[in-house]
Structure formats: C-alpha cells, structure tokens
Amino acid sequence: MNSRRARILPHVGAAVGDTPLVALDRLASGLPGRVAIKLEYFSPGGSIKDRPALACLEEAEAAGILKRGQWVVEKTSGNMGAGLAWACAVKGYRFVAVMSAGNTPERRRMIEAFGGTVVLVPQARGGTDGQVSREDLELVEAETARQVQKRRAFLPDQFNNPACVRAHERGTGREIWEQTAGAVSHFCSFAGTAGTISGVGRALKRRNPRIRIVVVEPKQAQTLAGKRVVSTSHVVQGGGYAMTPAIYDPSVVDATWPVSDRVALRTMRDLAREEGIMAGISTGANVACALALAAKAPRGSVIVTVACDTGLKYLSLDTQHRRDRR
Ligand SMILES: Cc1ncc(COP(=O)(O)O)c(C=O)c1O
Known part of the structure; x- marks a missing residue:
C-alpha cells in the first residue's frame, strides 16, 4: 500500500496562510537581536491582504449577507483590491474595485486579470503620481458609496470590518508564535487599515503580554503617535x-516608529540585494523598524515583521534599481 499522504489542496483558497518566516541574518549581522520576516507575497493573490479578503467574504457568507451571484465593491489602495479580486474569482463573485489613480498600474492590471472591474478615481488637486493621500481616499470613498448603491453590492469595508483583524489574529499572529516556537519578542508593521498590527498584536499579547508591538508610520504623518501631520504625501503605498x-x-500597541521615504526605499533595496527578498516599499519600512529594534533589544531577542507584498508591483516606479537616491 502507498503510505505517502497526498498533499493536493482542494482549491487555491486553501493555499492562504502558512507563509515562510525567514531570518535576515545578513542585514541584522552584528546586532544583539535577530530579525525574521514573514513572506506574505507567497500568498496566491500576492500580498498580505489575501487573508482579510477571504475572511471578509467568508464571514459575510456565514452571516447570510453575501449571497451567490452578488456584486462585491470595495475602495482600495490596491492590494485589498487584488486580494478581493482573487478571492471573488475563487468563490465566484463579481467584483468592482474603486481605486485612486495615484496607485501603481500593476495592481490595477492584477484586478482585471482576476476578472474584476476597476473604477479609477482621479487624484485630488495637487496629488502626486504613485502616492495616495488622505484627500485622494476621500474622493474614492464617495465613488464607492455610489457603486455600492447602484449594484446593491456587498461592501467588505476593510477599514471598519473586524473580520480583517480576526484574519490576522487567527492566522498571521498564531503562525508567528508557532514558527518562532514562542520566542518572538517584538513585532512591528506599517499600518493601513491597521488590521495586521491589531490582529497580530492581539494573538501575540494573549500568548505573552511582554511581547512588544510597534506600529510603523510615515515620518511626516504620525497620527497614531498623536503628532501633528506635516504632510499627507509619502511614497509608502498601502x-x-x-x-x-x-x-x-x-491596547495591543506599545510604541510607534517613524520612517522616512528615503529610509523605507533604501531598506527595500538592501533587502533585495543582500537577502534576495524583493518586496514593496512598506516592507522596506517594516524592515527598517525591525533593524532599529534589533539594535536596541537585549541579546537573544527575536524581532518579527512582514513582507506585505512583492517588489514586482512597484517596478513601474523604478524604485528597486535606482542607485542615485541611496
Ligand atoms: C503594501 C501594503 N503594506 C501595508 C499594508 C497595511 O496593512 P493593514 O491594512 O493590515 O494595516 C497594506 C494594506 O493594504 C499594503 O497594501
């Protein structure tokens, strides 16, 4: 008898989660703490947003508010759009992403490749290409409300839906605990909806309240730190x-950490060249924070962060290969 167990997944939705956790021993060489990064770009939709996208649909199905054949509409800076387009393709829903024109075209094209429709909203006056500001998001919000009404759609509402937090609490946070065998001492992450930081924070604090949770923010817009916003414009998409x-x-966050555009971009490039991990700009921000924490932490500390998406999504910005800004 063949004693080997078949390992064929029933559908690609089952491939979400259990992403690899990889040590950054070159970048963190000589530091007292060790840094490890969870590669969320291994997910089928290509980013950390597959987890909340799937959770929003599944919780809505379970609650009876999302039914077969219905439209799903979401405002998105891009990765949630790609995640939802992917999840809707897997589950057979029709999907519309309402998106600012300030996002990179790669995400737009991904949504369309998964069969979704993109409604592009022009940027607010004075907006910068490749950067999405709070003002841009407000315009996107108004168009989203119109689309939801017109299509009688289900709105996952990622900024307000606690399913996004639960996805990271049940998945990402638990996995980090298990993959480090409980040795994780710090977790840091850049916040968009704050689903990642809140969910992972809850999962880790429940298991060990001494684990430090640090939220990363743009230097010029440190709202969560309670500081005055100097500018809403920065390069860290998502x-x-x-x-x-x-x-x-x-309640699960111990500290905030500011990152400049320059440091986020430089660290993103270092990560690709020195560790072979080609990730996006928010990942550069995350790793910069993790390295700063590792420099100050007691010996033996394990600092974990996430690679939110792949650098392939930013190639049109030419941020990976330019050396002049180093
Ligand atoms: C590239 C990128 N980084 C970071 C984040 C932030 O994740 P969260 O929304 O869980 O705070 C997002 C969210 O869309 C993202 O797309």
Missing part, C-alpha cells in the same frame, strides 16, 4: 493615511 482606522486596537 497605508499611512494620517487617520486612525476604526479597527485599530491601541
């Missing part, structure tokens, strides 16, 4: 919207 999202759970 978050830093100079607002406090409804699902943000400050």
Whole structure:
C-alpha cells in the first residue's frame, strides 16, 4: 500500500496562510537581536491582504449577507483590491474595485486579470503620481458609496470590518508564535487599515503580554503617535493615511516608529540585494523598524515583521534599481 499522504489542496483558497518566516541574518549581522520576516507575497493573490479578503467574504457568507451571484465593491489602495479580486474569482463573485489613480498600474492590471472591474478615481488637486493621500481616499470613498448603491453590492469595508483583524489574529499572529516556537519578542508593521498590527498584536499579547508591538508610520504623518501631520504625501503605498482606522486596537500597541521615504526605499533595496527578498516599499519600512529594534533589544531577542507584498508591483516606479537616491 502507498503510505505517502497526498498533499493536493482542494482549491487555491486553501493555499492562504502558512507563509515562510525567514531570518535576515545578513542585514541584522552584528546586532544583539535577530530579525525574521514573514513572506506574505507567497500568498496566491500576492500580498498580505489575501487573508482579510477571504475572511471578509467568508464571514459575510456565514452571516447570510453575501449571497451567490452578488456584486462585491470595495475602495482600495490596491492590494485589498487584488486580494478581493482573487478571492471573488475563487468563490465566484463579481467584483468592482474603486481605486485612486495615484496607485501603481500593476495592481490595477492584477484586478482585471482576476476578472474584476476597476473604477479609477482621479487624484485630488495637487496629488502626486504613485502616492495616495488622505484627500485622494476621500474622493474614492464617495465613488464607492455610489457603486455600492447602484449594484446593491456587498461592501467588505476593510477599514471598519473586524473580520480583517480576526484574519490576522487567527492566522498571521498564531503562525508567528508557532514558527518562532514562542520566542518572538517584538513585532512591528506599517499600518493601513491597521488590521495586521491589531490582529497580530492581539494573538501575540494573549500568548505573552511582554511581547512588544510597534506600529510603523510615515515620518511626516504620525497620527497614531498623536503628532501633528506635516504632510499627507509619502511614497509608502498601502497605508499611512494620517487617520486612525476604526479597527485599530491601541491596547495591543506599545510604541510607534517613524520612517522616512528615503529610509523605507533604501531598506527595500538592501533587502533585495543582500537577502534576495524583493518586496514593496512598506516592507522596506517594516524592515527598517525591525533593524532599529534589533539594535536596541537585549541579546537573544527575536524581532518579527512582514513582507506585505512583492517588489514586482512597484517596478513601474523604478524604485528597486535606482542607485542615485541611496
Ligand atoms: C503594501 C501594503 N503594506 C501595508 C499594508 C497595511 O496593512 P493593514 O491594512 O493590515 O494595516 C497594506 C494594506 O493594504 C499594503 O497594501
């Protein structure tokens, strides 16, 4: 008899989660703490947002508010759009992403490749290409409300839906605990909806309240730190919207850490060249924070962060290969 167990997944939705956790021993060489990064770009939709996307649909199905054949509409800076487009393709829903024109075209094209429709909202006056500000998001919000009404759609509402936090609490946070065998001492992450930081924070604090949770923000827009916003414009796509999202759970956050555009971009490039991990700009921000924590932490500390998405999504910005800004 063949004693080997078949390992064929029933559908690609089952491939979400259990992403690899990888040590950054070159970048963190000589530091007292060790840094490890969870590679969320291994997920089928290509980012950390597959987990909350799937959770929003599954919790809505279970509650009876999302039914077969219905439209799903979401406002998105891009990765949640790609995650939802992917999840809707897997589950057979029709999907519309309402998106600011300030996002990179890669995400737009991904949504369309998964069969979704993109409604592009022009940027607010004075907006910068490749950067999405709070003002841009407000315009996107108004168009989203119109689309939901027109299509009688289900709105996952990622900024307000606690399913996003639960996805990271049940998944990402638990996995980090298990993959480090409980040795994780710090977790840091850049916040958009704050689903990642709140969910992972809850999962880890429940298991060990001494684990330090640090939220990363753009230097010029440190809203969660309670500081005055100097500018809402920055290059770190996927978050830093100079607002406090409804699902943000400050009770599990110990500190905030500011990152400049320059440091986020430089660290993103170092990560690709020195560790072979080509990730996006928010990942550069995350790793910069993790390295700063590792430099100050007691010997033996284990600092964990996440690679939110792949650098492939930013190639049109030419941020990976330019050496002049180093
Ligand atoms: C590239 C990127 N980084 C970070 C985040 C922030 O994740 P969260 O919304 O869980 O705070 C997002 C969210 O869309 C993202 O797309």
